[in-house]
Amino acid sequence: MSEHDILHSAVDPEPIRFLDDAGRYAPSATAAEFAEELAGVGVDEFKQWYRDMVHTRAFDTECTHLQRQGQLALWVPSVGQEGCQVGLGRAAEPQDHIFPAYREHAIARIRGVRLLDVAKQFRGLTHGGWDVTDPANGNFHLYTLVLGAQTQHATGYALGQLLDAKRNAGVTSMDAGEAGTATGEATMVFYGDGTTSQGDANEAMIFAASYQTPEVFVVQNNRWAISVPVARQSRTPLYRRALGFGLRAVQIDGNDPLAAYAVGRRFLREAREGGGPGYIEALTYRIGAHTTSDDPTRYREHGELERWQQRDPIARLEAHLREQGVEDAFFAEVAEAAASEAMAVRDAILTLPVPEADAMFEHVYSEPHPRIEEQREWLDRYESSFADEEAAR
Numbered sequence: 001m002s003e004h005d006i007l008h009s010a011v012d013p014e015p016i017r018f019l020d021d022a023g024r025y026a027p028s029a030t031a032a033e034f035a036e037e038l039a040g041v042g043v044d045e046f047k048q049w050y051r052d053m054v055h056t057r058a059f060d061t062e063c064t065h066l067q068r069q070g071q072l073a074l075w076v077p078s079v080g081q082e083g084c085q086v087g088l089g090r091a092a093e094p095q096d097h098i099f100p101a102y103r104e105h106a107i108a109r110i111r112g113v114r115l116l117d118v119a120k121q122f123r124g125l126t127h128g129g130w131d132v133t134d135p136a137n138g139n140f141h142l143y144t145l146v147l148g149a150q151t152q153h154a155t156g157y158a159l160g161q162l163l164d165a166k167r168n169a170g171v172t173s174m175d176a177g178e179a180g181t182a183t184g185e186a187t188m189v190f191y192g193d194g195t196t197s198q199g200d201a202n203e204a205m206i207f208a209a210s211y212q213t214p215e216v217f218v219v220q221n222n223r224w225a226i227s228v229p230v231a232r233q234s235r236t237p238l239y240r241r242a243l244g245f246g247l248r249a250v251q252i253d254g255n256d257p258l259a260a261y262a263v264g265r266r267f268l269r270e271a272r273e274g275g276g277p278g279y280i281e282a283l284t285y286r287i288g289a290h291t292t293s294d295d296p297t298r299y300r301e302h303g304e305l306e307r308w309q310q311r312d313p314i315a316r317l318e319a320h321l322r323e324q325g326v327e328d329a330f331f332a333e334v335a336e337a338a339a340s341e342a343m344a345v346r347d348a349i350l351t352l353p354v355p356e357a358d359a360m361f362e363h364v365y366s367e368p369h370p371r372i373e374e375q376r377e378w379l380d381r382y383e384s385s386f387a388d389e390e391a392a393r
């Protein structure tokens with residue numbers, strides 16, 4: 001039985017898409033009900049989304065180079081996944097909160113997080129990377145490497161949004177199953193196909209469904225959890241699991257930014273208006289390695305990669321723009337601007353000061369803690385042991 005046979009039965013509708021693999025406007029039957037979300041979106045917006053994708057990819061490629069040259073400890077590429085990220089990132093309103101996993105670089109950039117701050121974390125210069133409370137960072141929360149932990153953070157945050165709205169409306173109860181409280185803001189959380197197997201992610205959906213949180217779950221199904229294919233993690237399409245939790249859930253072509261935008265826009269708006277949580281499974285592909293520590297040639301076939309490279313989200317949107325009369329000069333200008341932004345990150349990161357080793361103990365607890373003090377003293381002793389050695393020479 002092939003992976004496709006395991007994952008898809010005859011009852012599954014076609015994933016929602018507006019662009020075909022070659023970038024021609026050819027909506028699927030399933031896209032019809034979301035088409036109105038694109039009514040106000042024209043060539044200027046598509047150009048912006050194209051720019052978002054190309055800039056992110058240039059940055060991403062530069063970070064891989066930096067890692068290979070020993071300047072970053074690790075890098076997590078997002079190549080191939082820019083389509084759904086940009087569509088969903090652009091679908092969110094400024095007041096919405098976004099909880100990422102660790103490869104949502106395009107969304108970080110759209111929300112205003114400096115790319116240098118994203119790269120800085122992978123150079124080991126900071127635990128977090130950016131100040132979430134600073135409005136300049138667009139309510140984009142910290143990268144979370146503990147798989148699924150962000151689903152709990154997101155559902156907790158969305159519960160808070162709901163509770164605030166209820167309190168403002170004079171409602172004091174927080175009964176499960178009560179829908180219909182407009183919050184005016186929503187939460188969107190991102191995770192991967194492998195992470196759907198984590199208890200955290202499943203518990204988050206139960207709470208979201210029970211309390212009708214203003215939340216959108218986004219699973220970027222990039223077909224792999226490091227070396228484990230999605231077919232081993234689930235014998236049913238992932239969005240169908242979400243239906244079982246009582247969430248409205250759909251499957252989209254994750255390499256089509258138009259589909260991601262339209263569905264994201266609808267689900268986020270409904271969440272803000274009191275319609276409860278939604279779930280989007282974005283079918284995409286991890287073109288690169290899992291991280292720079294991984295070698296995918298050991299576990300996946302080249303033909304699979306090639307098939308997905310032909311559905312590259314950047315090439316598809318470029319074709320769509322060309323169909324609308326956008327000319328070479330635009331694409332050349334974007335390529336140049338993207339390269340120069342990536343180069344600026346490279347130049348800046350090499351000059352960033354290394355923090356004092358002691359700084360790693362800050363913010364572990366809000367108050368002094370004996371275990372932390374013990375570790376701090378150990379580090380002091382360890383570091384001064386080198387000073388003694390120096391003096392003895």
Ligand SMILES: Cc1ncc(C[n+]2csc(CCOP(=O)(O)OP(=O)(O)O)c2C)c(N)n1
Nearest residue numbers: 145146147191192193194195222224225226
């Ligand atoms: C709780 C936990 N278990 C295991 C890991 C090790 N790990 C890091 S990434 C990963 C695979 C995640 O796959 P997926 O959810 O599909 O996301 P992707 O990396 O493909 O975007 C694993 C097992 C981890 N970081 N956290």
Ligand SMILES: [Mg+2]
Nearest residue numbers: 192193224225
């Ligand atoms: Mg994955």
